[in-house]
Amino acid sequence: MEPTVKNLVIEKAKTSKIDKVDFEHLSFGTVFTDHMFVCDFKEGVWQTPKIIPYQPLTMAPSSRVFHYGQAVFEGMKAYKDDQGGVFLFRPDENFKRINSSSVRLEMPEFPEDYFFEGLRTLLQLDNEWIKPGVGNSLYIRPFAIATQAGILAAPSNEYKFVIICSPAQAYYGGEVRVKIAEKFSRAADGGFGYAKAAGNYAGQFYPTRLAQEEGFQQVIWTDDHTHEYIEEAGTMNIFVRMGDRLLTCPINDRILDGVTRKSVIALAEDQGIDMEIRPIKVQELVDGMRNNTLKELFGSGTAAVINPILGFGYRGERFELPEVEDSYATRFKKQLLDIQYNKTADKFGWRYQVI
Numbered sequence: 001m002e003p004t005v006k007n008l009v010i011e012k013a014k015t016s017k018i019d020k021v022d023f024e025h026l027s028f029g030t031v032f033t034d035h036m037f038v039c040d041f042k043e044g045v046w047q048t049p050k051i052i053p054y055q056p057l058t059m060a061p062s063s064r065v066f067h068y069g070q071a072v073f074e075g076m077k078a079y080k081d082d083q084g085g086v087f088l089f090r091p092d093e094n095f096k097r098i099n100s101s102s103v104r105l106e107m108p109e110f111p112e113d114y115f116f117e118g119l120r121t122l123l124q125l126d127n128e129w130i131k132p133g134v135g136n137s138l139y140i141r142p143f144a145i146a147t148q149a150g151i152l153a154a155p156s157n158e159y160k161f162v163i164i165c166s167p168a169q170a171y172y173g174g175e176v177r178v179k180i181a182e183k184f185s186r187a188a189d190g191g192f193g194y195a196k197a198a199g200n201y202a203g204q205f206y207p208t209r210l211a212q213e214e215g216f217q218q219v220i221w222t223d224d225h226t227h228e229y230i231e232e233a234g235t236m237n238i239f240v241r242m243g244d245r246l247l248t249c250p251i252n253d254r255i256l257d258g259v260t261r262k263s264v265i266a267l268a269e270d271q272g273i274d275m276e277i278r279p280i281k282v283q284e285l286v287d288g289m290r291n292n293t294l295k296e297l298f299g300s301g302t303a304a305v306i307n308p309i310l311g312f313g314y315r316g317e318r319f320e321l322p323e324v325e326d327s328y329a330t331r332f333k334k335q336l337l338d339i340q341y342n343k344t345a346d347k348f349g350w351r352y353q354v355i
């Protein structure tokens with residue numbers, strides 16, 4: 001395959017590591033493919049993009065990213081069907097989102113042709129790493145960091161855009177119970193919660209660890225003003241089923257505009273499910289448990305697709321969701337996986353074939 005971005009330089013790995021990988025027992029995000037995509041920003045322009053063997057980055061300890069946190073990223077997956085076709089799911093959304101994250105962190109936007117051609121070439125080179133079978137995927141992590149040396153609290157004038165890929169099996173095993181945040185916030189009005197910026201995740205680890213010590217796996221963040229309204233979880237947007245009505249909160253500048261969330265909303269509307277996008281009070285969940293109208297709570301995100309939430313804790317009380325027949329979570333998960341793995345028609349035009 002000839003790259004269409006004419007100056008994409010390809011340096012192939014001399015040997016592949018693939019034979020050393022146990023694809024049946026992958027620990028998420030720990031094994032990486034043979035190649036990576038890199039492109040530097042210097043003197044106001046993105047330089048020649050390159051695909052090189054996966055390797056460490058060499059950077060000055062004074063690089064701005066280490067001190068001021070100019071770092072954005074994305075999370076995407078490549079899926080392989082039984083005929084060897086390789087697909088991405090709505091990659092244009094991830095591309096737009098990394099650029100809007102960059103703009104918020106005063107970082108340069110990345111060119112669309114470099115992104116898609118880099119990604120396509122990388123996946124072709126590392127195609128063997130993408131295993132067919134629902135649940136298997138190649139997790140794709142594009143990211144950009146500030147590389148200018150010098151500890152001055154100002155935006156960098158040099159950056160590196162990188163794409164690395166990691167073979168993955170289904171992300172979440174086990175059961176998820178969440179603590180609904182009463183004190184800590186993930187993001188605030190006017191901040192950058194909507195950006196997929198590294199700092200948004202760093203700030204979650206401490207409150208999440210405290211919640212884990214109480215026996216929860218994740219935190220559902222609430223609005224920073226009142227802590228009365230649910231917003232999102234660690235790496236998932238949240239859906240609530242009250243009776244047969246599906247609810248999710250609107251996007252605002254504290255919440256990541258998830259691709260999976262958008263897709264669930266589109267599926268629900270298409271199927272005539274009673275769907276409402278409006279602020280959701282924690283108290284509604286508590287009342288819903290008490291009067292048996294709360295039927296389901298689930299998260300949506302690229303890594304887990306749809307993740308049922310089995311219970312939640314709020315103000316010292318714990319609630320266990322009932323088991324439901326005809327679960328929305330199960331239904332949407334299957335529908336999304338069927339589209340992603342090319343097992344069904346793609347009436348929304350979400351599939352993007354790479355190979």
Ligand SMILES: Cc1ncc(COP(=O)(O)O)c(C=O)c1O
Nearest residue numbers: 235236237256258259260301302
């Ligand atoms: C904070 C946060 N919310 C929601 C999501 C879900 O977004 P998506 O469906 O695009 O993966 C993610 C994952 O990317 C996330 O990190």
